[in-house]
Amino acid sequence: MRKVLILARRELSAYFYSPMAYVIAALFLLMVGVIFLWGVRVPFLKIEMEPVFRSGAEATLRPLFDVLAYGLAVVVPLLTMRLVAEELRSGTIETLMTAPVTDAAVILGKFIGAFVLYLLLLAATGVFFALIVVFGKPDWGVAGMGYLGMVLLGAAYISVGLFASTLTRHQLVAGLIGIAVLAFFTGGLYLVVLAVPAEYAQTVAKLNMITYFADFSRGVFDTRALVFFLTVTAFFLFISVKVLESRRWR
Amino acid sequence: MIEVKHLTKYYGRTLAVDDISFYIDAGSVVGFLGPNGAGKTTTLRMLTCFMPATSGSATVADYDVFSQSLQVRSRVGYMPENVPLYPEMRVREYLMFRAALRGLGHKRRSSAVDRAAERCWLAKPEDMMRRRIDQLSRGYRQRVGLADCLLHEPEVLVLDEPTIGLDPAQVREMRNLIRSLGENHTVILSSHILAEVEQICSRLVIISGGRIVAQGTSSELRRQVSGPSRVIVELKGGRPEQMAASVADVGGVLDVQHTRAGNWTRLTVQCAEEADLRQDVAALVTAKGYQLRELRREIGSLEDFFVQMTYEQTTRD
Numbered sequence: 037m038r039k040v041l042i043l044a045r046r047e048l049s050a051y052f053y054s055p056m057a058y059v060i061a062a063l064f065l066l067m068v069g070v071i072f073l074w075g076v077r078v079p080f081l082k083i084e085m086e087p088v089f090r091s092g093a094e095a096t097l098r099p100l101f102d103v104l105a106y107g108l109a110v111v112v113p114l115l116t117m118r119l120v121a122e123e124l125r126s127g128t129i130e131t132l133m134t135a136p137v138t139d140a141a142v143i144l145g146k147f148i149g150a151f152v153l154y155l156l157l158l159a160a161t162g163v164f165f166a167l168i169v170v171f172g173k174p175d176w177g178v179a180g181m182g183y184l185g186m187v188l189l190g191a192a193y194i195s196v197g198l199f200a201s202t203l204t205r206h207q208l209v210a211g212l213i214g215i216a217v218l219a220f221f222t223g224g225l226y227l228v229v230l231a232v233p234a235e236y237a238q239t240v241a242k243l244n245m246i247t248y249f250a251d252f253s254r255g256v257f258d259t260r261a262l263v264f265f266l267t268v269t270a271f272f273l274f275i276s277v278k279v280l281e282s283r284r285w286r
Numbered sequence: 287m288i289e290v291k292h293l294t295k296y297y298g299r300t301l302a303v304d305d306i307s308f309y310i311d312a313g314s315v316v317g318f319l320g321p322n323g324a325g326k327t328t329t330l331r332m333l334t335c336f337m338p339a340t341s342g343s344a345t346v347a348d349y350d351v352f353s354q355s356l357q358v359r360s361r362v363g364y365m366p367e368n369v370p371l372y373p374e375m376r377v378r379e380y381l382m383f384r385a386a387l388r389g390l391g392h393k394r395r396s397s398a399v400d401r402a403a404e405r406c407w408l409a410k411p412e413d414m415m416r417r418r419i420d421q422l423s424r425g426y427r428q429r430v431g432l433a434d435c436l437l438h439e440p441e442v443l444v445l446d447e448p449t450i451g452l453d454p455a456q457v458r459e460m461r462n463l464i465r466s467l468g469e470n471h472t473v474i475l476s477s478h479i480l481a482e483v484e485q486i487c488s489r490l491v492i493i494s495g496g497r498i499v500a501q502g503t504s505s506e507l508r509r510q511v512s513g514p515s516r517v518i519v520e521l522k523g524g525r526p527e528q529m530a531a532s533v534a535d536v537g538g539v540l541d542v543q544h545t546r547a548g549n550w551t552r553l554t555v556q557c558a559e560e561a562d563l564r565q566d567v568a569a570l571v572t573a574k575g576y577q578l579r580e581l582r583r584e585i586g587s588l589e590d591f592f593v594q595m596t597y598e599q600t601t602r603d
Contacts, residue, residue: 042386046372053374127370131434134334135387136360284337 039137043145044152047119051153056118064111064157071100072164089164095172097165101182101253105246108193109222113214115153116197117207119146120280124205133284143277147198154190158183178255185252188265192245193218195272202279222246287312287442287472288333293342295328302328304496305342310489312441315468317483318476319592320493326476327367329493330446333474334364347441360388363435363471367446369427373420377408377430380419381437388438402433406463425456432463443467445475449482461486480592492592500591508588516584517555517563523576526551532574536566550579 051057070076075087086093088100123129132142168174200214201207225244229237241247245268248261288310295303303325310316318326332339333346335355343350349357372380378399385395403409406429419430428448435443448464449457464486467473477483483490484504491501500507521529530544533553541556557563564581571578 039387039389042383046375046383050372050374126373127366127368128372129370130331130336130366131364131370131384134336134359134362134364134366135384136356136389137387138356 040141040145040148043137043142044148047146047149048152051115051149056115057153060111060115061157061160064107065160067107067111068100068104068161068164071103076103089167089171095168095174096178097161097168097174097182098178098253098255100161100164101186102250104186105189105249105253106222108190109218110215112154112190112193113197113200113211113218116150116194117201117211117214119150119198120201120276121205121207121210124283125207129283139280140277143198143202143273143280147194147273150194150198151191154194155187158186158190175255181252181255181257184257185249185261188252188262189245189249192265192268192272195269195276196221199272199276199279202276202283218245288344288346288474290329290333290344291342293329293332293339293344295325295332295337296340297328302496303332303339306493306496306498307342308491308498308501310472310474312472313468314489315464315473315475315487316489316491317487318474318491318493319478319480319483320476321478324494325496326493327446328496330364330444330474330476334362334444335359336364360438361440362442362444363438363440364444365431365435365446365448367450369431371419371427371430374418376416376418377403377422378415380430381415381433384434385437390438398437398439399433402436405436406430406433407459408433424451425453428452428456428460432460436467441472443471443473445473447477448475449477449479457482480589484588504588507591510591515557515561517557517567518580518582518584519553519555519567519571519578520547520550520580521553521571521576521578522550524574529553529574529576533567533570536563536570538563538566 071085072088076083076085078084085099085103088097120129123132133139165174165179196217197210197214200217201210203213204210221243222245225240229241229244232240245265248258248264251258251261288308290309291307293303293306294301306325306329318329320326328337331337333344333351335351335358338352343352345351346358347361349361351358375383381399381402382395385398390398400409403415408414408426408429414426419427422430428451432445432448435445445464449460452460461482464473464475468486468488475483475486487504489501489503490507492499492507500510502510519533523529524532526544526546529551530542530553533539533555534542536555538558538561539555540558543554545552545554555563555567562583564583568578568581
């Protein structure tokens with residue numbers, strides 16, 4: 037476990053050594069800021085969303101979180117794409133895997149490193165929540181559940197992104213695979229539900245991460261949702277370890 | 287210390303290492319010698335647990351590289367070819383990270399890093415340890431890689447092409463360093479330069495086409511090589527065929543070939559093992575009244591042997 041933390045620390049500091057973390061943080065916060073203060077309006081796609089922060093609105097970050105759940109499907113893979121792919125490209129995988137650490141520790145360390153960065157980004161949205169606290173009376177329970185949902189959703193997204201990163205030595209490819217997989221398990225499944233026969237539609241709908249996230253963002257604590265996110269995270273971490281192990285055999 | 291039995295590795299359907307076996311004693315410096323693509327790196331990667339063998343087994347310090355991988359890895363310091371390092375880290379930070387990864391405690395970490403840095407001439411200039419790795423020259427990167435291997439005082443050092451890409455002065459430094467490391471560690475290094483391996487290593491393993499073609503100390507190998515010796519004679523005073531025939535009658539001569547060298551005839555005389563027939567040939571030449579311009583004995587060098595061995599192997603494939 038100590039080695040996991042050592043690996044996580046290196047991973048986290050690697051983010052801050054490169055412009056990557058700053059660029060993504062800026063992108064993320066810009067996105068949040070725009071949604072918060074100006075809302076989103078794309079007449080072409082018939083998307084219309086009032087600003088979260090306006091007089092007379094409910095004092096909650098919920099609409100923001102609902103949009104972020106989709107936005108993060110793009111941002112998180114950008115964050116995780118270098119995790120393993122970069123080691124494969126530069127050859128540092130060789131020194132890493134010949135050090136006395138298990139493959140599981142490597143994956144877990146990388147996951148935690150990226151997860152901590154994600155939590156920092158999420159914490160930055162606290163500024164917007166503080167504004168809501170100052171100008172309104174938010175429901176703390178709903179807000180807490182919303183944040184819990186974001187944390188769990190983030191963990192699941194990161195594990196998917198990390199998995200994508202173990203598949204290739206090209207960061208960009210890893211990023212695109214991650215985005216594609218997440219896009220499928222968020223928005224994509226809505227289309228699948230419409231296409232499949234009615235008797236399967238229910239089952240397919242249950243695979244959609246957004247459905248479970250919606251519970252949290254509504255302020256409902258549902259154990260099924262908790263179990264779902266933890267299982268998805270564990271599953272993708274597990275197959276990441278397996279892919280990394282299988283690299284030895286090729 | 288290291289025992290390898292019938293190790294074989296296929297990449298897909300390509301055979302990279304073909305049933306090699308060898309044994310390395312503790313405290314020796316062993317050189318893996320072979321042309322590019324001979325299977326040196328693959329063998330070293332299997333010994334350092336980076337990839338498993340297709341078949342066969344290997345043990346390092348009595349631990350099996352496959353089933354007791356973590357024990358092996360904590361006893362081996364491995365410097366891969368081209369020395370991959372994290373470019374964004376600083377030298378000291380990188381070494382501290384690697385020391386932690388090797389399980390060195392907080393207190394021992396710092397002193398281990400200082401010691402390894404001192405050993406690999408990283409302590410000077412003073413700001414070296416604070417420099418970013420991507421700003422280091424090739425020579426310094428190599429030293430960082432080597433310092434990394436030494437952090438946990440491993441029993442076995444595995445260095446893949448440790449001198450490749452260094453300038454001549456650095457090559458000499460690196461060789462001296464490796465030789466001095468051989469006093470406390472078992473060292474395996476790979477190279478495709480014979481002279482280098484001969485200088486540093488107490489034992490040589492010549493590998494080609496995935497197979498071991500010869501192994502032993504350099505003098506053992508030389509003895510194998512120098513088996514048949516040759517005498518080169520240049521003379522005139524008769525018809526070439528006739529002169530060749532008369533030299534062939536000397537006792538101990540196996541074969542004589544003649545070529546023209548201007549007005550002179552050059553005879554290449556193959557002698558039986560270990561024989562030195564210069565005196566006999568000289569006596570014959572004087573007796574026949576030929577004029578003599580050159581008379582020398584040639585012993586096959588290790589270089590010839592190496593090239594011949596690896597050449598045979600490649601032409602056979």
